[in-house]
Structures are given as structure tokens and as C-alpha cells.
Amino acid sequence: MDRSKSNRKSLSGKRFSGKIERKRSINRGDSNEAENSFGREIKKAKGIDSEPNTSQKKNSFARGANTSGIKGKRRNTDSFSGKRGRNYDNSSKSKPKRHVKETSQVREASDEVRLNKYIASSGICSRREADKLIADGLVTVNGEVVTILGTKVKPSDVVEYGGEKLRFEKFVYLLLNKPKNVITTSDDPQGRLTVMDIMSNTVKERIYPVGRLDRMTTGLLLMTNDGDLAKKLAHPKYKVQKVYHVALSKPVTRNDMKKLTEGVELEDGIAIADAVSYVGDGTNKNEIGISLHSGKNRVIRRMMETLGYSVSKLDRVSFAGLTKKNIPRGKWRTLNEREVGMLKMISYV
Numbered sequence: 006m007d008r009s010k011s012n013r014k015s016l017s018g019k020r021f022s023g024k025i026e027r028k029r030s031i032n033r034g035d036s037n038e039a040e041n042s043f044g045r046e047i048k049k050a051k052g053i054d055s056e057p058n059t060s061q062k063k064n065s066f067a068r069g070a071n072t073s074g075i076k077g078k079r080r081n082t083d084s085f086s087g088k089r090g091r092n093y094d095n096s097s098k099s100k101p102k103r104h105v106k107e108t109s110q111v112r113e114a115s116d117e118v119r120l121n122k123y124i125a126s127s128g129i130c131s132r133r134e135a136d137k138l139i140a141d142g143l144v145t146v147n148g149e150v151v152t153i154l155g156t157k158v159k160p161s162d163v164v165e166y167g168g169e170k171l172r173f174e175k176f177v178y179l180l181l182n183k184p185k186n187v188i189t190t191s192d193d194p195q196g197r198l199t200v201m202d203i204m205s206n207t208v209k210e211r212i213y214p215v216g217r218l219d220r221m222t223t224g225l226l227l228m229t230n231d232g233d234l235a236k237k238l239a240h241p242k243y244k245v246q247k248v249y250h251v252a253l254s255k256p257v258t259r260n261d262m263k264k265l266t267e268g269v270e271l272e273d274g275i276a277i278a279d280a281v282s283y284v285g286d287g288t289n290k291n292e293i294g295i296s297l298h299s300g301k302n303r304v305i306r307r308m309m310e311t312l313g314y315s316v317s318k319l320d321r322v323s324f325a326g327l328t329k330k331n332i333p334r335g336k337w338r339t340l341n342e343r344e345v346g347m348l349k350m351i352s353y354v
Contacts, residue, residue, distance in 0.1 A: 224321030256290030
């Protein structure tokens with residue numbers, strides 16, 4: 006008996022030591038391999054599928070649902086869930102009476118929305134900013150100034166701001182692959198091509214870009230009329246990750262790559278990259294991938310110029326987990342419900 010106990014203890018000790026060794030081997034992972042992995046992800050970002058394959062999850066869930074072992078058994082629902090059981094008396098006349106409103110009244114009540122939501126849905130500002138416009142007496146409903154927060158309006162009401170009639174619109178979320186020589190603005194006094202010129206012929210809603218890409222930068226740009234979400238995604242507080250493919254005038258040294266992650270002093274403060282790596286297998290030292298969440302203007306170009314490099318190409322390949330797959334340059338697509346939900350979850354963090 007004592008010998009069997011000692012054998013079991015030695016066996017459990019070996020298993021425990023094996024777990025420790027595996028943990029140590031994981032912790033001793035080569036940093037260069039991690040860096041190369043990030044570089045490969047930069048290279049593949051244009052082809053990453055934003056729709057994960059959920060068939061396996063659904064199948065596993067279905068298999069799990071059939072493992073209860075009670076198939077074919079009937080449940081007695083007489084004592085719970087309110088379902089009719091064997092003792093239900095169908096002849097009973099003591100049924101609860103339901104208070105039914107007029108159909109027109111129900112429809113009218115459901116169509117009413119708060120005034121700040123109405124204003125925000127028109128695309129001119131967020132709900133919080135709309136509350137300020139209302140409190141300042143800058144909004145009229147059916148020709149009368151409204152200053153009470155929480156006021157509800159119907160779609161048939163005429164809401165105006167600054168003498169312009171606002172239109173209640175559903176929220177739309179579009180992902181544009183911006184080409185070169187296009188301005189990220191709704192209107193350009195110099196008459197240059199803007200992102201709105203690209204999309205105005207096919208999108209009837211009043212949408213705006215989330216953040217900015219300078220004229221020579223290409224890549225992903227989120228367009229929406231959801232003012233609340235746009236403001237949150239553009240704010241550094243929510244740390245929305247953006248990944249860029251950067252081509253430079255000369256090879257980048259590892260020392261300078263380390264400086265990018267430690268912080269580069271700019272005229273408006275320190276800018277820090279979250280991750281930096283050579284693109285692909287690292288044979289081309291002139292191309293790197295940079296991941297960061299800073300919202301500073303032209304931040305990557307200024308960081309590289311501070312270190313003595315000139316940027317010849319800058320392409321945003323990922324924004325908040327969204328990629329450019331199946332979006333040719335100058336084209337756009339509509340986000341699906343899962344992607345919109347993902348963006349909203351980021352803004353709640």
C-alpha cells in the first residue's frame with residue numbers, strides 16, 4: 006500500500022513538473038519570432054477575412070446540445086413556465102383581460118424619438134453636442150424654439166438648426182479604401198477630389214469620415230452618420246488600433262524601431278508606437294509595419310522624419326480590427342451587424 010502511494014506521488018510530481026516546464030518554454034518564446042509574426046500579419050492584412058468561420062462553432066454547439074441524454078423524454082410543465090398541463094381547465098372564464106391600445110396610438114408612440122437622437126442621426130453632431138445645441142436655443146421644432154432636454158419628436162415634425170432642415174436617417178457604417186490624392190473632408194475650397202465625391206453618387210445619407218488620412222496616404226477609412234460612435238472611435242481614450250504599412254527612403258535600423266516603441270518627441274508631445282516590425286520575412290529593411298492608437302495629425306510621417314527617414318508610401322491596412330479584404334482602391338463596402346457590434350463594444354471599454 007505504501008509503495009503504491011509513493012508511485013502515485015512520483016507520477017503526479019512528474020506531471021506537475023512537466024506543466025511547469027511547458028510554461029517555462031512558452032515564457033522563453035523567442036522575441037524575434039513574435040516580431041516576425043507581427044510583420045507577417047502586416048503583409049497579409051490586405052487579405053485577412055473579417056468574417057470568422059463560425060460553422061465549426063455552430064457544429065460543436067449542436068453536438069453539445071444533443072449530449073444531455075434525455076432525448077425522447079417528456080417534461081411535466083404543469084408546475085412551471087406557465088404552460089398548459091394536464092390539469093388546465095379550458096372552460097375557465099377567469100382569464101386576465103388585456104388592455105389593448107388603439108393601433109394608431111401605439112404606432113405614434115413608437116415612432117417618437119428624443120430630439121437629441123434625431124439631431125445626431127442627421128449626422129451633424131453627437132447626442133451630447135446636440136443637447137448643448139438644444140439648451141442654447143439653436144434648434145426649432147415646427148418653427149418653435151425648444152430648449153427642454155428630453156423633448157420627443159415625430160418623423161413628421163420639422164426640425165431645423167441654423168435655418169437648415171434636418172433629416173432623420175438610419176445609421177450607416179461604410180468602409181472605404183481611400184486612394185491617393187483624395188482629401189479626407191466633406192468639401193474642399195480648392196476644388197480637389199474628396200472622399201465625399203467618391204461616395205456621394207451612391208450614398209444618400211449624410212456621412213462623415215472617422216478620423217483623417219492625409220492626401221497622399223491610402224487605406225481604410227470608416228464613414229458613418231453615427232456621431233456618437235465616430236467621436237468615441239476617434240478619441241485616444243478608447244485606444245482604437247490602426248496598423249500601417251510604411252515604405253521608407255532607406256533601411257530602418259533596429260535601434261530606430263526600438264525608439265518608435267519607446268516614444269519620439271514631436272512638437273505637440275511624445276508619440277509612441279504600440280508595435281513595430283519589418284514587413285514579411287524582414288529581407289526588405291525599407292518596409293515596416295507600425296501599429297498605434299495615437300490620433301495626432303500625420304503622426305507616422307512626423308515620427309519617421311524626426312528619426313531621419315522620408316516616407317515614400319503610407320497605407321493603412323487595418324482599423325479597429327477591420328481589414329481591406331475584397332475592397333479595391335477607391336471602393337467601399339457596408340459593415341455587417343457583427344462588425345458594427347464589435348465597434349460599439351470597443352467604444353464601451
